[in-house]
Amino acid sequence: MTTYGPSHDVIIIGAGFAGSCLAWMLKDQPVRVALIDRNLQYPPSFRAEKLEQQQADLLDKFGLLEARQPLADPISQVECFRKGQRYHEDVGLQYGIHYTDTVNQLRTQALPHVDFYQGKVVDVITSSTYQQVQLENGKKLTARLLVLATGGNVINPLAFKLGMRQQATRELRSLSFAFDICRADGQPYDFQSFNYFLDPREHQIDYVTLFPIGDSVRINLFTQWHPKDMRVRAMRRSPMQELDEYFPGLFEQIGDSVLTGSDKVALFPTQYYQLSKVEQPGIVVIGDEFQSVSPATGKGLSKVLTDVDVLSGLIPQWLETDGMTVDKIQQFYRHPDKQAVDSLAKREWVYLADNALHPEIISKVKRKLAKLMGVG
Known part of the structure; x- marks a missing residue:
């Protein structure tokens, strides 16, 4: 009897900032990647509009800094006004970007290296061996690893089906x-x-x-x-x-x-949430789908790009051995670089709220956040 393997090594659902960057980062690895998105072009969206220095450095490391749109000169100095005083700060190199145009350019860079499928994913089946994805048109794809990179704010129904839940602090x-x-x-x-x-x-x-x-x-x-x-x-x-x-x-x-x-x-608009019950065999959730971030902190793309950096390094190692078990998946969520940037984004959001909200509300927020420490 003939045994057929999966159609791909990795299926990425969502060709936004995170999904497109991850697909690009796997291009030089012996990894067969399927990239799925409902839209051929990323639709107009108000998201991150400035690359901070650390984010630009990561994009440069990926070989994608020139994919930013527009290709304008960097910002190196910011004039600040606080309590009636004006002063300036040196900020390294920052870049203003059109988010939608930049994502579409990232997608353009990635597409030659993947199998791209336009369509809505209506069902997923995960296990410690192979994962199955079904599109709305009935097509089915299989892979050893499934990556969910669909943007967040509202929990993806696929994640909900797998028992994951948004733990929110309203x-x-x-x-x-x-x-x-x-x-x-x-x-x-x-x-x-x-x-x-x-x-x-x-x-x-x-x-x-x-x-x-x-x-x-x-x-x-x-x-x-x-x-x-x-x-x-x-x-x-x-x-x-x-x-x-x-x-x-x-x-x-x-x-x-x-x-x-x-x-x-x-x-x-957004509120703080982190996805729970994510340490499951065969699937990884990245970017805003996993945890939200306050845009005021400037840490949104730091989280996204760190997730891509960490996961793109782990995937080739995982594929060297059979199975996609929970112990492999845990390496991503418990990676010190990922945990550090997730924790920093959360702390900075709490700091902003700490300076704006009533002390009783802040105490309530901190109690809720304490319950969300770690993932499971």
Whole structure:
């Protein structure tokens, strides 16, 4: 009797930032990779819009820094305004990016090295030997390892089917806004980047930052507001007026400014969660699908890229021996580099909330987080 092996070594569900980078990183290994996504092109999305130095270094290590879009000059110095004082900080090399364009370029880089399938995954079966994926059109694929990289915020039904659950802390939330501006007089700004910090206890606002993305100047405003807060509607309706109210003297510092383009104010809400019951045979969950991050911390892409770095190093080792057992999967979740960046992202989010929320709420948050330490 003939025995047939799996169609691939690794199946990656989700060709976003994490999935595309992981597929690229496996290209030089003797690994057969299937990459699955519902969309041929990554759809418009407001996510990370700035590469920090450490994130740029990892992309450079991967050979993907030139995939960022646009290919603009880096930011090396940030003007800061806090408590009436203006000062500057050297920040190494940062890059403003269009997230959607960058993901599509990463995907373009990865696709020649994988079997790409456009479609929705409707079912998965996992085990310590082979994993099976079924697409909506009925096609079935098999592999030794399944990687779930579908972005998070709302738990993927496939993860839910496997018994995984989002352990959330609703009091720990973040709501970010983004839009483009320019000086009213048409002149360029006299800074590379500008951050204005408030006392977060006053308005539950972390800070506002201005930075270039190509020829545009982008504003990111980071708050801890609930999406149904009345202030959200006001900010989306009249962002310049609201900025002037919350950030006294902002336009004296940067110059009178106006909205540019016809795009609406982009909005990204999230709350803290970490996926539980993830240490299962045959499957790994990476990026925001595993744990959320406050955009205000700037750690989102650090988590994603560290997951890719760690996992791309482990996969070839795992494939050298039979099986995809829990002890192999645990090596990823318990890797010190992964645990360090996950823990740092969590601590920095708690720090932001600690400065903005009532002490009784913070105590409640910390008790909940204590229960989420570790994974299982």
